[in-house]
Amino acid sequence: MNGNGMRGFVLNNLWRALIVRYKNISAGGGVSPAKVYHTIGGRIAKRFGLRNTPFLPTSVDLEPIDTCNFACDHCQVTHWERLTTRLTMERFTSILRQLPALRQIKLQGMGEPLLNRHLIDMLEEGEREGIDMSIVSNGSIYTDNIASRLSSLRGTTITISMDGATAETFESIRVNGNFEKVVNNVADMVRRRGNNIWPRIELRCVATQRNAHELPDLVRLAKRLGVDKLTITTLLTDWGKEEMEGAIAPIDISGESSKTDRLIRESRKVAAEIGMRLSVERGQRYSEANRCPWPWTSSYIAANGDVVPCCQIADSSVVKMGNLFDEPFVNIWNNDKYRELRRRIAGNDIPNYCRTCYGMKPATASADREEEIRLGR
Numbered sequence: 082m083n084g085n086g087m088r089g090f091v092l093n094n095l096w097r098a099l100i101v102r103y104k105n106i107s108a109g110g111g112v113s114p115a116k117v118y119h120t121i122g123g124r125i126a127k128r129f130g131l132r133n134t135p136f137l138p139t140s141v142d143l144e145p146i147d148t149c150n151f152a153c154d155h156c157q158v159t160h161w162e163r164l165t166t167r168l169t170m171e172r173f174t175s176i177l178r179q180l181p182a183l184r185q186i187k188l189q190g191m192g193e194p195l196l197n198r199h200l201i202d203m204l205e206e207g208e209r210e211g212i213d214m215s216i217v218s219n220g221s222i223y224t225d226n227i228a229s230r231l232s233s234l235r236g237t238t239i240t241i242s243m244d245g246a247t248a249e250t251f252e253s254i255r256v257n258g259n260f261e262k263v264v265n266n267v268a269d270m271v272r273r274r275g276n277n278i279w280p281r282i283e284l285r286c287v288a289t290q291r292n293a294h295e296l297p298d299l300v301r302l303a304k305r306l307g308v309d310k311l312t313i314t315t316l317l318t319d320w321g322k323e324e325m326e327g328a329i330a331p332i333d334i335s336g337e338s339s340k341t342d343r344l345i346r347e348s349r350k351v352a353a354e355i356g357m358r359l360s361v362e363r364g365q366r367y368s369e370a371n372r373c374p375w376p377w378t379s380s381y382i383a384a385n386g387d388v389v390p391c392c393q394i395a396d397s398s399v400v401k402m403g404n405l406f407d408e409p410f411v412n413i414w415n416n417d418k419y420r421e422l423r424r425r426i427a428g429n430d431i432p433n434y435c436r437t438c439y440g441m442k443p444a445t446a447s448a449d450r451e452e453e454i455r456l457g458r
């Protein structure tokens with residue numbers, strides 16, 4: 082890209098970012114005094130490591146369903162054996178009532194969100210409440226009706242997982258997926274959106290040993306499809322479970338590696354040349370100096386109402402803070418388990434299930450047991 086082209090690309094992106102931001106504010110999502118109070122308060126509570134906090138979460142991950150039509154090996158859903166739970170519309174609105182400070186909802190957890198047939202109703206309801214809504218989807222559940230309703234959303238970001246730039250690689254990772262179908266669905270979504278800024282349409286790739294060689298081509302595919310952004314992450318989670326490490330460790334490329342460095346550099350270069358917005362997540366998620374914010378600002382709510390600290394765990398069999406259909410969320414938010422989690426994160430006494438985020442080696446079984454006792458399980 083020449084100087085003028087680069088300037089145009091930067092200005093265009095700046096302009097779109099301003100419009101997107103303005104749309105959120107005009108929808109009322111960002112500026113009510115209560116939401117500003119909880120947003121700023123949450124950051125202060127994290128900074129000072131408060132164990133009790135009067136500030137409610139301003140963002141949550143809310144799981145609409147806990148089952149999937151794909152079977153990706155590195156995803157814990159593939160290894161679950163449990164009956165399916167779907168979030169109902171009634172329960173969704175009851176959660177909104179319990180969490181009045183919400184500015185953002187990621188309406189996705191473990192499973193494929195579009196398998197819940199009320200998903201788009203929930204997205205629309207969240208938009209009406211002025212909340213920034215988002216989903217991450219495998220892009221496979223796509224009828225004319227779904228496509229038309231998704232493309233009419235005006236405050237939602239739709240991210241499609243795209244773990245490869247060729248059918249061979251994509252389908253070897255996203256087991257039961259069909260590359261061509263998913264690509265066509267994304268292209269159709271972009272076409273239906275036309276000149277509208279909303280819904281935002283993005284791609285996300287979990288980069289591993291299996292697909293890293295296709296990253297530069299994935300940037301080109303994202304550009305061809307006309308999506309707003311591509312995110313590449315090398316940050317895998319083991320969902321707080323040592324038994325998942327067998328599926329994660331052999332494909333992990335998050336550490337130092339000249340090959341990964343080269344591929345990421347090349348991807349960035351391609352993105353700059355063709356004018357594709359690219360975000361790369363690499364390295365360690367959190368550290369003593371960069372404390373995990375979840376216990377002060379956000380939470381994960383499973384389809385059955387179980388409250389879990391975050392989406393990196395996303396399973397209440399690992400750690401459960403409470404259930405917001407059994408007791409009010411405000412009580413759970415400052416119960417003994419949350420206070421203990423805040424104490425440990427603030428004191429850099431990192432719980433075993435947080436070890437991947439903090440770049441720590443798997444702890445011993447005795448440490449696991451000790452932790453279970455401390456958490457009262």
Ligand SMILES: C[S@@+](CC[C@H](N)C(=O)[O-])C[C@H]1O[C@@H](n2cnc3c(N)ncnc32)[C@H](O)[C@@H]1O
Nearest residue numbers: 155156190192193217218219242287316317318
């Ligand atoms: C759990 S899925 C749920 C949404 C939807 N089924 C999908 O795949 O997009 C959300 C995202 O997590 C990613 N993912 C799956 N297993 C992961 C792991 N072990 N570590 C990090 N991300 C993972 C998926 O590739 C996807 O982009």
Ligand code: SF4
Nearest residue numbers: 149151153156192219
């Ligand atoms: S499509 Fe999403 S939820 Fe389903 S197995 Fe793959 S990563 Fe997991």
Ligand code: SF4
Nearest residue numbers: 373390391393435438
């Ligand atoms: S696993 Fe622990 S460190 Fe990682 S996001 Fe969750 S609470 Fe934070």
